[in-house]
Amino acid sequence: MECDRHLLMKEYVKMMTDMIVLCVTLALSLFFWVVSLVISSYYGSLQPVSPWRWLFSILIPLVLTARALKRRSLDRTGALAALLVGFVLTMANLSFFSSLMAFFITSSKLTRWGGAKKRKMDAEYKEGGQRNWVQVFCNGGVPTELALLYMIEVGPGEIPVDFGKQYSASWMCLSLVGALACSAGDTWAAEVGPVLSQSQPRLITTWKEVPAGTNGGVTLVGLIASLLGGLTVGVAFFVTQLLTVSDLHMANPQWPIMVYGxxxxxxxxxVDSFLGAHMQYSGFDASIGKVVSHESATTRRICGKAILDNNAVNLFSSVLVALLLPGLAWGLWPQSE
Incomplete structure (x- = not known):
């Protein structure tokens, strides 16, 4: 009887908590809407943002972040950082939001997959891959900055990628997709390669065989996985464009965004593997039989120098892809007739 009463009270508290969260997000969305109305009337050229967009941009990232925190995909600092990243990307463009979700959900699931095998190879393996704020910002910081620039350029809303009509905004869209696809590709390669590959990794700079877990080591399975990870982000962006952009038929073809991803x-x-091979230390520790990222008396150096850690390498890789790849895509993007 006491147990039933305790479960009933627990369900009641959960229901009341959900109601309070919903009421707070409704109040916030209405408050932000009023503020946007005042600002738009003052400046004249700005369009007010719908209260429903405010609500969606606050509520959905909040629900997803709370779920990730409960499943231990994020720690508390990571949850706060993810909430900020999710809010900015959702407010800016729903295609940004869907691309972010494609990266985060698939990466979180793949991180948990094959944990027993990864634990034997990775000395720093964490159950569930719990990410902190540094890891969130190293993967989501560049997309967040691009989303803010996008809102300054065209305001919140969905537009087709069309260099002829919206050059700067189209560049930002491709840069953002490129940064998220880069993070997804690296994560997919790191999580799928060690589990499915039947061959030893090869160092990307010398093509010599190295132990599994070596920074800069690549496998064919891992490279295919990275292609599929980026493709998933591109598909998410493209499908959302189809669902949300009304004048898509008047713009350039959008399907290349999938190939681009x-x-x-x-x-x-x-790029991540190349930087890792040069700027991350990898050594084989005979005492534990695993590759480690720090020197010790029992460690034999494999490659790299202790200049950057894994988070910094991820950040530099996403910055390079975000800056350089849209320029190549611009010249190859098919034009509408």
């Missing part, structure tokens, strides 16, 4: 995922993974 795949190329960004593959290229980003290779």
């Amino acid at each position: 795949g190329v960004a995922g593959l290229l980003g993974s290779m």
Whole structure:
């Protein structure tokens, strides 16, 4: 009887908490809407943002972040950082939001997959891959900055990628997709390669065989996985464009964004491996039989120098892909007739 009463009270508290969260987000969305109305009337050229967009941009990232925190995909600092990243990307463009979700959800699931095998190879393996704020910002910081620039350029809303009509905004869209695809490609390669690959990794700079877990080591399975990870981000962006942009038929073809995502995922993974091979220390520790990222008396150096850690390498890779790849896509993007 006491147990039933305790469960009933627990369900009641959960229901009341959900109601309070919903009421607070409704109040916030209405408050932000009123503020946007005042600002738009003052400046004249700005369009007020719908209260429903405010509500969606606050509520959905909040629900997803709370779920990730409960499943231990994020720690508390990571949850706060993810909430900020999710809010900015959702407010800016729903295609940004769907691309972010494609990266985060698939990466979180793949991180948990094959944990027993990864634990044997990775000395720093964490159950569930719980990410902190540094890891969130190293993967989501560049997309967040691009989303803010996008809102300054065209305001919140969905537009087709069309260099002829919206040059700067289209560039920002491709840069953002490239950064997320780069992060997805690297994560997919790191999580899928060690589990499925039947061959030893090869160092990307010398092509010599190295132990699994070596920074800069690549496998064919890992490279294919990175291509698929980037492709997933591109598909999410493209499908959302189809669902949300009303005048898509008047713009340039949008399907190349899927190919672009795949190329960004593959290229980003290779850039990450190249930087890792040079700027991350990898050594084999005989005492534990695993590759480690620090020197010790029992460690034999494999490659790299202790200049950057994994988070910094991820950040530099996404920055390089975001800056360089849109310029190549601009010249190859098909034009509407």
